[in-house]
Amino acid sequence: MHKFFVPQNFIRDNEAIIEGEDVKHIYKVLRLAPGEEVTINNCNGEEFLGVIKDVNKKEVTVELKEKLLINNESAIQIYLFQGLPKSSKMDLIVQKNCELGVREITPIVTERVIVKNEIGEYKKLDRWARIALEASKQSKRTLIPKINPPIEFKELFEELRKMDLVIVPYENEEGFGIKNVVNTLRDKSIEKVGIVIGPEGGFEEKEICDLKSLGAHIVTLGPRILRTETAGFVCTSLIMYELGDLGGKL
Template sequence: MHKFFVAKNSIIDDKAYIEGDDLKHIYKVLRLQEGEKVSINNCEGEEFLGVIEKVDKKEAIVKIIEKLETNNESNIEIYLFQGLPKSSKMDLIVQKATELGVKEITPIITERVIVKNEIGEFKKIDRYIRIALEACKQSKRSVIPEVKNPLEFDRLLTKLKEMDLILVPYENEEGYGIKNVVKDIAQKDIKKIGIIIGPEGGFEENEINILKELGAYIITLGPRILRTETAGFVCTSLIMYELGDLGGQSPKLGFNEQLASRSE
């Protein structure tokens, strides 16, 4: 069943009104007909089963039949802070981070980011928002992740104080990885996780020291050096496997409950 995200104010009484790119997709690409069932998301996490009542070149009207008790979001919230990469790499990062369940994506400006070129590239933020939306449809997510404007490193430190756990993959770290972190935080209540990824040139040592002082876990992702666009995917996947819903555990279970269930 096809899924569409519709602004809450476009759902009036028991009908959803679809226009723009989604309408073109329904009318020209999918060629959906009146009477076909679709899923409607109101962009705030609520989903509904609907049936197409009318579709033409001007609009599609979907009659809402019932609210669906569907939630494809993880039990943990991952905030990806990505060192601004070159060229179009951010497209891939936004797409895959969305598929993996990241809640929020924020580019960061570290010492080795080429500010002039990369900030100019990131002015295309509307494109990244569209990429996140399309990835949400494909992956059947319930909530569209936010794509934020670039954040200076100093302002990042303030944002990180909101996190329950901070992970920083670093190429010079050896022997301490995700498995070690999971053991060390076994007695902590973890909900919000910040993952900080350096740009192509990596982090400066003084940046790593500042993050350590803030309580971040500096980790290795293995003996091979990963590209900046790969490191975020790997770290997100590993922590989603250990604490989230990629490991087969119910997303309704909290972290400590999951640990208990593993030992049974």
């Protein structure tokens, strides 16, 4: 069944009004017609079984039949803090981490970030938000991950203090990996996990020392050096496998 995210202000009197790019996708690509069932998400984590009432080139009207008890979100909330990469690499980072289940993504400007001027280019947030929305549709997320504006490295620490666990992959770390971290924390209640990924040039040694002083776990992802866009996928996947729902419940 096809799923669509509709803002709450477009839902009233048990009807949802779909507008924008989804309309063309519905009538031209999916060729959905009145009487067909769809799932409507109100962008606040609530989902409804709907039946299409009317389709035209401007909007699609959906009658909401019942609320669905669906929650595809993991009990582990992962917050990704990504060193701002060059060109369009952030597009891929947003897309794939949203598919994997990340709750929020925040670009960070570290010492070795090359495109530091991009911290003021907030127009990119709109594109990243659209990518997050499309990834949420494809992966049937219940919530759309939030894409935050870029922050400076010094601002990162206030955010990390809110986490139950902070993981920082680092190419100079040897031996101590995510499995080791998880094994030492089996008896601890973990709900919020912060993952901090360095940019293309990696972290400065001082930045790693600062993160350690905050209680972050500095880990290796293996003997091979991963690109900045790959490191986030791998780290998120490992955490989701060890603590979340990736790979099933059994």
